[in-house]
Amino acid sequence: MGAGGAEGAAVEEATGFEVGIVVPKLARAAASGAADDCVARLVRELEDAGLLVERVRGVPAEFIKLAAPMGTLGRAAAEMQMKKLTYIGMELQFEWDQVAAFVRQPDGSLFSWRERYCCFRYLIYGIVNKTNSEITLKFDDKEFHWKENESLLTRLESEGVVKQVFPLHDEIKRKQLLRNWALNWLDFTWQPIDEIYSYFGTKIATYFAFLGMYTRWLFFPAVSGLATQLIDFGSLQWLVLPGFFIFVISWAVFFLQFWKRKNSALLARWGINCSLSEYKNLGNELGSLGDSLAIEEKKFCDVSAEKRKLQRNEWFGVLLRIRNNGIIVLAIICLQLPFELAYAHLYEITETEVMRYLLTAVYLVAIQYYTRIGGKVSVNMIKYENNQGEESSSASLVYKVFGLYFMQSYIGLFYHASLYRDILALRQVLIQRLVVSQVLENLIENSIPYLKYSYKKYIAVHKKKQEKESPSGKSVRLSTRVEKEYLKPSYTASIGAELEDGLFDDFLELTLQFGMIMMFACAFPLIFCFAALNNVTEIRADALKLLVMLKRPVPRAAATIGAWLNIFQFLVVMAICTNCLLLVCLYDEEGKWRIEPGLAAILIMEHALLLIKFGFSHFVPEEPAWVKANRVRYVAQAQNVCSKQLLRSISKLDAKLD
Numbered sequence: 001m002g003a004g005g006a007e008g009a010a011v012e013e014a015t016g017f018e019v020g021i022v023v024p025k026l027a028r029a030a031a032s033g034a035a036d037d038c039v040a041r042l043v044r045e046l047e048d049a050g051l052l053v054e055r056v057r058g059v060p061a062e063f064i065k066l067a068a069p070m071g072t073l074g075r076a077a078a079e080m081q082m083k084k085l086t087y088i089g090m091e092l093q094f095e096w097d098q099v100a101a102f103v104r105q106p107d108g109s110l111f112s113w114r115e116r117y118c119c120f121r122y123l124i125y126g127i128v129n130k131t132n133s134e135i136t137l138k139f140d141d142k143e144f145h146w147k148e149n150e151s152l153l154t155r156l157e158s159e160g161v162v163k164q165v166f167p168l169h170d171e172i173k174r175k176q177l178l179r180n181w182a183l184n185w186l187d188f189t190w191q192p193i194d195e196i197y198s199y200f201g202t203k204i205a206t207y208f209a210f211l212g213m214y215t216r217w218l219f220f221p222a223v224s225g226l227a228t229q230l231i232d233f234g235s236l237q238w239l240v241l242p243g244f245f246i247f248v249i250s251w252a253v254f255f256l257q258f259w260k261r262k263n264s265a266l267l268a269r270w271g272i273n274c275s276l277s278e279y280k281n282l283g284n285e286l287g288s289l290g291d292s293l294a295i296e297e298k299k300f301c302d303v304s305a306e307k308r309k310l311q312r313n314e315w316f317g318v319l320l321r322i323r324n325n326g327i328i329v330l331a332i333i334c335l336q337l338p339f340e341l342a343y344a345h346l347y348e349i350t351e352t353e354v355m356r357y358l359l360t361a362v363y364l365v366a367i368q369y370y371t372r373i374g375g376k377v378s379v380n381m382i383k384y385e386n387n388q389g390e391e392s393s394s395a396s397l398v399y400k401v402f403g404l405y406f407m408q409s410y411i412g413l414f415y416h417a418s419l420y421r422d423i424l425a426l427r428q429v430l431i432q433r434l435v436v437s438q439v440l441e442n443l444i445e446n447s448i449p450y451l452k453y454s455y456k457k458y459i460a461v462h463k464k465k466q467e468k469e470s471p472s473g474k475s476v477r478l479s480t481r482v483e484k485e486y487l488k489p490s491y492t493a494s495i496g497a498e499l500e501d502g503l504f505d506d507f508l509e510l511t512l513q514f515g516m517i518m519m520f521a522c523a524f525p526l527i528f529c530f531a532a533l534n535n536v537t538e539i540r541a542d543a544l545k546l547l548v549m550l551k552r553p554v555p556r557a558a559a560t561i562g563a564w565l566n567i568f569q570f571l572v573v574m575a576i577c578t579n580c581l582l583l584v585c586l587y588d589e590e591g592k593w594r595i596e597p598g599l600a601a602i603l604i605m606e607h608a609l610l611l612i613k614f615g616f617s618h619f620v621p622e623e624p625a626w627v628k629a630n631r632v633r634y635v636a637q638a639q640n641v642c643s644k645q646l647l648r649s650i651s652k653l654d655a656k657l658d
Contacts, residue, residue: 016170017054017065019120020482021153022163025062026140038137038144038161039064045127045152050075058483060460061163065482066120073111074099076119084115085271089630103271106194112270114201114555117167124165127152167552169485173199174547182543188536189216197270200546201555207503208539209266210259210561211510215535217255221248221517222532225525241522245579248521249609252572256565257620263560264623268630272559327381339370344415347429360436367408368444374404375495395563398504401495402511402567409512413520414578423585427524434516434527438534441509446541449489449549456487491546491553501553506542507564514568518575522582576609 023039046053050072056063074096083091085103128149135146139161156162189212197205228240343363350356378400491502517527
């Protein structure tokens with residue numbers, strides 16, 4: 001397809017307003033703008049960059065809404081040297097006049113939401129002063145200088161003129177997702193994953209795909225746990241819990257393996273090329289052969305020094321992580337462990353059930369804020385670690401914060417299980433902890449964004465009423481969609497938005513629930529029913545939160561659930577150990593911990609289940625056969641293309657030498 005065909009495709013894919021810029025509201029005379037008015041200058045520069053601009057005067061501020069023709073986005077992607085997947089399986093630099101070579105999205109569009117947002121940011125932050133002198137700009141009574149080669153938007157942000165740049169909801173697609181997803185209760189776990197991916201991006205779509213699959217798979221242990229409680233197996237009753245335990249561990253292992261298969265299938269369907277590591281870097285190796293030979297001579301001289309430097313940096317980073325992890329462990333032992341044991345002791349001496357529920361609620365609220373402090377400390381600590389990229393830093397943060405929450409969630413349960421060895425009391429604690437925690441989390445998760453929005457709306461309207469331009473007695477209300485979105489909270493993590501978005505809290509909630517139902521499955525098999533019911537509502541609640549209560553999240557690049565998968569696998573191993581201890585408590589009713597044939601059988605079962613856990617992981621391939629076949633074919637095609645380019649480079653070099 002040539003340039004004319006590309007322009008034709010751009011007409012078919014005209015986009016709506018997708019990005020908003022917030023600036024303070026001035027008097028109308030000033031807003032109409034002199035030549036040196038910085039906001040008017042920004043609007044002209046945005047239009048010159050090929051963007052479609054609409055200015056909206058709202059109650060709290062003034063808004064600049066931005067849209068972009070597909071041609072503008074395509075040229076921006078080419079200037080950014082954006083890599084996109086082609087139909088031969090290779091990720092190549094995007095060229096606007098070669099649109100037909102690149103894989104399209106499931107909805108038929110050329111760019112994903114994350115790619116479009118990256119192009120928008122490149123365009124708006126790429127407006128620089130190309131003159132040979134400073135330009136004087138004014139805003140209200142303030143005057144400042146726009147320096148040579150300086151980004152205009154960055155300058156306006158530093159001067160406080162631009163308050164915020166944020167993605168805008170697409171009203172048509174948002175309402176469609178509300179009908180088909182958030183408010184659709186006909187199928188408990190069905191979700192339009194491709195539409196979620198097109199609207200929110202890979203990371204959020206992957207989370208909901210995982211949550212939906214996890215909820216569907218929960219129905220199997222839920223039904224099994226219900227049967228163990230309702231059916232009398234007579235003389236075989238003593239085999240019920242061990243059998244249920246073996247079933248649950250096998251279920252968890254197969255669930256995680258089949259999730260890997262589903263994840264790889266989704267990535268293949270979305271055209272995300274994360275598994276082609278065999279040739280992903282081949283494009284970087286196709287420079288001219290002459291340059292490569294010149295570099296090789298220098299490389300031999302510097303290889304020893306470079307090796308020593310890399311080894312030094314590697315081990316220095318390891319030592320920093322060990323130090324930081326040691327600080328976290330020490331903080332848990334010295335600060336959090338006494339707090340947890342005090343709660344467990346108070347719970348034990350409290351006599352009435354109402355007071356126990358109240359104590360649990362107060363404890364959970366207090367520990368949320370206590371652990372958030374530890375999470376924020378962890379965020380600051382990893383800044384001083386020698387992590388290789390944002391992904392490594394995020395994984396380090398996940399492990400540290402999960403360690404804090406792991407202690408606060410389970411230490412009281414371990415206390416009751418090991419010290420009192422009373423299964424009925426442990427079951428009661430599990431019910432109270434699960435019910436109270438889920439109710440509190442859903443209440444806080446959904447009410448706080450609404451309260452924040454209502455407070456900001458009240459402040460904006462109240463301030464507007466006090467201004468002279470608002471006639472006395474005239475009602476003031478938010479009339480435009482963009483100003484309502486601006487007042488909504490952002491989708492950020494409770495420990496801070498430096499490294500993670502709001503999915504950090506959602507994944508943390510899932511892992512803590514998974515740990516509770518797995519590690520204490522033998523104490524209360526019905527706990528899987530509670531978890532399944534909670535997750536059915538969690539899917540719709542999270543969907544409503546994203547579509548109604550929060551700003552549209554900034555898209556993030558993440559092809560898998562990352563470090564959270566390692567935590568799920570760790571919890572399966574922990575579940576094998578804790579449930580074997582629970583079975584020992586059930587068997588040894590006299591509390592003498594005697595090694596009899598039954599106890600020996602439980603110990604043997606523990607080792608067998610550990611073998612099953614690691615053995616079953618190899619029975620289920622991590623990617624479907626069709627994905628693997630495509631990957632092999634793409635690798636062969638990529639190697640063929642690379643070989644031809646190398647041969648042409650060698651031929652050109654020989655011709656120059658002759």
